[in-house]
Amino acid sequence: MNDKTETIASGWRGFQQILAARGHRRLVLVEGDRQAAIAQVAGLLPELSAAQGLWVGREQDAIMAGLGHIRAKDYRRVLGQELPVLVWDGWEGTSPDAFAALSGTLRAGGLLFWLMPPLAQWSDFDDPDYGRTGLDRTSAHPFAARLAAILAEDPDVIRLVAEDASVPDLNRPEPGRAGFQPGQTAEQQALVADIVRTGQGRRRRPLVITADRGRGKSAALGIAAARLLESGRKRVLVTAPSADNVATLFAHARQELGDALAMDTPTQLTTRSGHELCFLPPQELLSQRPEAEVVLVDEAAGLPAQWLKAVLLGWPRVVFASTVHGYEG
Known part of the structure; x- marks a missing residue:
């Protein structure tokens, strides 16, 4: 591992530790070329606490990344589990029900990597899931455009450019005086x-x-x-x-x-x-x-x-x- 790779890996590991200490989770939006996004995330996962993580998308990509594989339609069988990492390949389609459900399985310190086109293209992106809902027959997608605008303004969303493997601005939360401890409310x-x-x-x-x-x-x-x-x-x-x-x-x-x-x-x-x-x-x-x-x-x-x-x-x-x-x- 060269110095640059170690710096990137160390940055992510430290970020995940801070999130876990605060009881936080984060959405990581990976925008750009699909294959570049897959390569970047697959290369990053070994440096994270990604054991028992899941990949939603193509099975061969999950195998390459060393994660378990699940199809979006099978999301109910994962409910009740706690995951350290979830990768969602939006190029294969994003079912809102399944996406919302699986995002709730992330444990403290968990990261959700969402592979998608650049936000500016969402209003014209023909999501493969649209065929299930009839939205494939429309030329524009105002809901997707609104969602893109919301994500663009959210400071807690980490945005990565698929073709750029440099260290991102991780917007770390301030470490708390007392670390997060699971317990009964x-x-x-x-x-x-x-x-x-x-x-x-x-x-x-x-x-x-x-x-x-x-x-x-x-x-x-x-x-x-x-x-x-x-x-x-x-x-x-x-x-x-x-x-x-x-x-x-x-x-x-x-x-x-x-x-x-x-x-x-x-x-x-x-x-x-x-x-x-x-x-x-x-x-x-x-x-x-x-x-x-x-x-x-x-x-x-x-x-x-x-x-x-x-x-x-x-x-x-x-x-x-x-x-x-x-x-x-």
């Missing part, structure tokens, strides 16, 4: 108590949790599930559109249970006393109908209403958690 603490109360309480009294994405619903479910096992519940079941959706839930349950765990897999936690937290896909849950004192449904908006009704009627204590605003509304 008062609202989250109250929510955990409500979930535990529901799980220990009378039958047929479901709890419905709604909030914006990123407010800690999955974390609260995981903490509450662990406390239910510790308080005597023998089996707590979890369901969601996919196993990936409950990664955060299980991470917080795992942390809460600590040394009490006897078995630990990505979709099953068993305590030394034999109590267990298990994930089952919704169709498997409804076909097998295993016994459980409590069922938790995460990302409930991603499941058909008839399935939710069947879960509600099939188990004595049910908790639903869902985002109901924006793209999931």
Whole structure:
């Protein structure tokens, strides 16, 4: 690595560390030639904390960059995860729903690289996703033009020229006196108590949790599930559109249970006393109908209403958690 490359890499690493300390994330808009943008981002990723990151676009580009690959239409299976880096190849199309959803998966210090034409060309750019919405039949795109104008004026958006690999102005936030520390908010603490109360309480009294994405619903479910096992519940079941959706839930349950765990897999936690937290896909849950004192449904908006009704009627204590605003509304 030459001195210039090391200077660039060091600048990005320091920037990411400051963001993580402040609990911030950043959008990095990479404007210009598509192949140049891919090459610049792929060359930068090894210098960042990019393990477990995702590339939305062509699979061969994801492989070259060393990231996992996902198609935009499959975005729901990533909900509930926390990503350090997300690369979105806008030349392949930008679905607003998927883009908004996946941007919410970035953890503190996370970077979202958006590969696009220069902002001045957005009003004339024929986004491949327009065919899905009928906008491909229009000659101008005023919404795209307005979005470009907003991004151009936002000082927190980092703009890179695809053909220019020099160190950008990263607009670093001021380091805080006390670093950002993840923790339960008062609202989250109250929510955990409500979930535990529901799980220990009378039958047929479901709890419905709604909030914006990123407010800690999955974390609260995981903490509450662990406390239910510790308080005597023998089996707590979890369901969601996919196993990936409950990664955060299980991470917080795992942390809460600590040394009490006897078995630990990505979709099953068993305590030394034999109590267990298990994930089952919704169709498997409804076909097998295993016994459980409590069922938790995460990302409930991603499941058909008839399935939710069947879960509600099939188990004595049910908790639903869902985002109901924006793209999931």
